[in-house]
Amino acid sequence: MAPVVYSFIFPVNLLYMAAMATRTNEFKVRFWGVRGSYPTASAATRAIGGDTSCVEVNVAGRRLIFDAGTGIIALGKAIGRRAAAAADSYIFLSHTHIDHLMGLFFYEPLLSAGTRSFIYGPGRSASALRQTLRQLSHSNLFPISLDEFKGKSAIHSLRGGETLRFGAPGKPPTIGKSTAARPSVNRQLIVESHKSPAHPRDGVMLYRVSYAGKTLVYATDVEQQPGGYADVIEFARGADLLIHDAQYLHGEYHSKTKSKQGWGHSTVEMAVEAAAKAEVKQLVLYHHEPQHDDPAMKRIEKLSKKLFANSMIAYQGLELKL
Numbered sequence: 001m002a003p004v005v006y007s008f009i010f011p012v013n014l015l016y017m018a019a020m021a022t023r024t025n026e027f028k029v030r031f032w033g034v035r036g037s038y039p040t041a042s043a044a045t046r047a048i049g050g051d052t053s054c055v056e057v058n059v060a061g062r063r064l065i066f067d068a069g070t071g072i073i074a075l076g077k078a079i080g081r082r083a084a085a086a087a088d089s090y091i092f093l094s095h096t097h098i099d100h101l102m103g104l105f106f107y108e109p110l111l112s113a114g115t116r117s118f119i120y121g122p123g124r125s126a127s128a129l130r131q132t133l134r135q136l137s138h139s140n141l142f143p144i145s146l147d148e149f150k151g152k153s154a155i156h157s158l159r160g161g162e163t164l165r166f167g168a169p170g171k172p173p174t175i176g177k178s179t180a181a182r183p184s185v186n187r188q189l190i191v192e193s194h195k196s197p198a199h200p201r202d203g204v205m206l207y208r209v210s211y212a213g214k215t216l217v218y219a220t221d222v223e224q225q226p227g228g229y230a231d232v233i234e235f236a237r238g239a240d241l242l243i244h245d246a247q248y249l250h251g252e253y254h255s256k257t258k259s260k261q262g263w264g265h266s267t268v269e270m271a272v273e274a275a276a277k278a279e280v281k282q283l284v285l286y287h288h289e290p291q292h293d294d295p296a297m298k299r300i301e302k303l304s305k306k307l308f309a310n311s312m313i314a315y316q317g318l319e320l321k322l
């Protein structure tokens, strides 16, 4: 794996570092967008929220963001209002399907000078992810090109199997190959990537964040198979929190006329089975079907809790501490 060359030098903000030093024990998760496929806005979906995939994790003084669906837009605005907000964002894309990218070019830090965004996501070559994002900002599709954004950005393709280790504040993580043994859990913030074939057509990247003995696994857009995908289950093993795709109900997935089989998403039962097999402590159902209104989501949560006691559905604004 070729090292990334970051073509910029950033002034170290001492005040920010001091503020972060007092908060390094934090491991906080916030859901900014929980829908899959497309955003939805109606009175009937207000409680759960209608924005597409985006989860913010504030950990060890870093802001990690998983996916850039429309949920990232409100996150960007919130960052502007926060006192001593970190200037750096580390954005991890599960894949480049549009519901996971729709909000990226409206993410305010990317538009503002004096910020840095490090974007990671699947790509077969070092420049593949940059090329995809550049295509998305092509003049046929968007008025501003990727190179015109005022914030600095470094885009790096991952193949899966990398371990990103965060060191000194203000420095991007080093990227190494994962070892067969899982990195020992210590005070270092680590993000592991895993490319799973569980989503058509190019697979999906899963991420495992570890810090100070706690672990979160982000596994969206995963269609489990009967008995569960062994690689997904192994990657999620023992996590304190598993965020897992559960877009469909059993009846929708197995419908005789409109079956969702092969569409790349799990049912509640499939997510629960994977969580149980991986022996995770808590399961959060995610990437909700936009057609499921609030009452339907309530029924889904009830079903999920019956099958896996420490489970819940993600909703916009949900905050969890690890």
Ligand SMILES: [Zn+2]
Pocket: 036, 037, 097, 099, 100, 221, 287
């Ligand atoms: Zn999706």
Ligand SMILES: [Zn+2]
Pocket: 095, 097, 199, 221, 264
């Ligand atoms: Zn997808």
